[in-house]
Amino acid sequence: MAKREAILSVIYDAWGGMHPGAWRHPDAPKDPAMDFQHIKYLAQTAERGKLHAFFLADSLAYALEKDPQVLSLTSNVARFEPFTLCTALAMATQHIGLALTASTTYSEPFNIARMFASLDHLSGGRAGWNIVTSTGEAGANFNGFQPGRDDRYKRASEFYDVVAGLWDGLEDDAFLYDKAGGRFFDPEKIKSLNHKGEFYQVEGPLNISRPPQGHPVICQAGSSPAGLAFATRVAEILFTYGLDLEASKALYKEIKSMAAANGRDPDHIKVLPSLGIVLGHTQEEADAKLAQIDALADPQIGIERLKGLIDYDLAPHDLDGPVPEIPQTQSWSKTMQDYYLGMAREQNLTVRQLSLMAMRFDAVAMSAQAAADHIENYVVNEAADGFNISFADASGSLEILVDEVVPELQRRGVFRQDYQGTSFREDLGIPRPSARPQ
Ligand SMILES: Cc1cc2nc3c(=O)[nH]c(=O)nc-3n(C[C@H](O)[C@H](O)[C@H](O)COP(=O)(O)O)c2cc1C
Structure with missing residues (x-):
């Protein structure tokens, strides 16, 4: 197979x-x-x-x-x-x-x-x-x-x-281009949508031919x-x-x-x-390249990014000290908060290391x-x-x-x-x- x-x-x-x-x-x-x-x-x-x-x-x-x-x-x-x-x-x-x-x-x-x-x-x-x-x-x-x-x-x-x-209001063969017969398109094959919904009201049809x-x-x-x-x-x-x-x-x-x-x-x-x-x-070459770009990024960037990801500002904390206990909040992304805080806990990361993880995405x-x-x-x-x-x-x-x-x-x-x-x-x-x- x-x-x-x-x-x-x-x-x-x-x-x-x-x-x-x-x-x-x-x-x-x-x-x-x-x-x-x-x-x-x-x-x-x-x-x-x-x-x-x-x-x-x-x-x-x-x-x-x-x-x-x-x-x-x-x-x-x-x-x-x-x-x-x-x-x-x-x-x-x-x-x-x-x-x-x-x-x-x-x-x-x-x-x-x-x-x-x-x-x-x-x-x-x-x-x-x-x-x-x-x-x-x-x-x-x-x-x-x-x-x-x-x-x-x-x-x-x-x-x-x-x-x-x-898109579906436009049939594939709606356009006739019939020079001899004098009809450019078939109106039966171009339909209005007449959508009236909870959020949108759109009559249509779309003023283009059907997408390829x-x-x-x-x-x-x-x-x-x-x-x-x-x-x-x-x-x-x-x-x-x-x-x-x-x-x-x-x-x-x-x-x-x-x-x-x-x-x-x-x-x-x-x-x-x-x-x-x-x-x-x-x-070795890949590791060296990642280390090189890690070194070119200011840890402040990761700290700032983490504010959004974990809903907490690590700026006042020592860069080389441990990540402090951070409360779970109703942040926009619970998944991201769980992910980064879980990683910090399990791997005993310092603030600098966690900032690096956020920068590496x-x-x-x-x-x-x-x-x-x-x-x-x-x-x-x-x-x-x-x-x-x-x-x-x-x-x-x-x-x-x-x-x-x-x-x-x-x-x-x-x-x-x-x-x-x-x-x-x-x-x-x-x-x-x-x-x-x-
Ligand atoms: C590979 C990938 C690319 C994404 N690209 C964008 C993007 O360009 N713009 C954007 O607003 N959201 C982007 N997202 C976020 C998703 O649209 C989505 O909001 C996110 O995965 C969270 O899922 P949820 O909306 O169901 O909570 C991307 C997500 C992934 C996994």
Whole structure:
């Protein structure tokens, strides 16, 4: 029997590496966020490696580190608006999926349906929508609007239905271009939606033709009960957090059975855990690179980041003293609080060490061989369908992934030799939805 093949996506992160020390590495680009030639190079490199997707994260607020003095030590301030950037990248690539993040809390469904339909046409069927509901502080930029989590997902669910309904109001052969007969389109094949719901009222139809993929590939990363319920109803790619093998296997099984319970083919929801890495040709080289960027990051950045993650300010504490007992609170992310405080307790970390963990965002140093082993192990053991890879550094890990990890996975028969079909959907082996009768 053929081995299961991995799906690989890379996160383009405008900060130039997730680690706040990454931008200061001598080999890092001067401007990772606004230098389009550099971003184009990254997307083309990912495509050279036959990776499935170039994934753009996004945020609608300034940054995790709010203190301007601390923020000024990091590169995570500027970023392109993702639709604009993806349109430019669509012109610079031919095969790779372009998955971008757009928020249901701070957008209108008509605009989103139209922008994704446009991007899908312009890219020849390579658009993907990472549906987020936006946690964090974005509300301050949107009239102070910040619904609670369950409400955000209720809105997201209706938002998605409106967007899908708008796409489905356009039949594939609605446009006739019949010069001889004098009919440009068939009005019977372009339907209004007339949606009147709890949150949205949208008449439609959409003023564009049906997206080449029917629907752009739907991606989601909900991890709360409300988030997972939504994701297993609509997502075709589900991004999860990196867990150990056994926990990943259990989550993988749960996601597939939740999708089946929603009447879906479990094979049409691809589970991609996060994999945060720094790659080296050897383990020693990877370790040295991580140590080098660790040393280039001021511990204040981690302390500031932890304020949000653990809901506690460690600044008054001695950097080389132990992490104090910190009360559990109703922070925005209980998962993050539990994770960091649990790690501090179990490993007896000092404040400086915990700050480093927050700055690394879970990234680990790996040789190309170790990364190939990790990917193969998870995919073959049904703990994942592939990975969504983020790099802590901006100085060579993507190239090692493409030039060493991918060929190694191909040799082992766990990664394909070339793109399949022409659209992102075909490449993933996920069927194209047909327009639903309305
Ligand atoms: C790989 C990955 C990428 C994500 N990218 C974004 C992003 O770009 N923007 C954003 O607002 N949230 C992003 N998120 C957060 C998720 O959308 C989601 O809110 C989070 O996983 C918590 O789940 P919950 O909303 O169900 O609590 C990402 C999560 C993961 C795992």
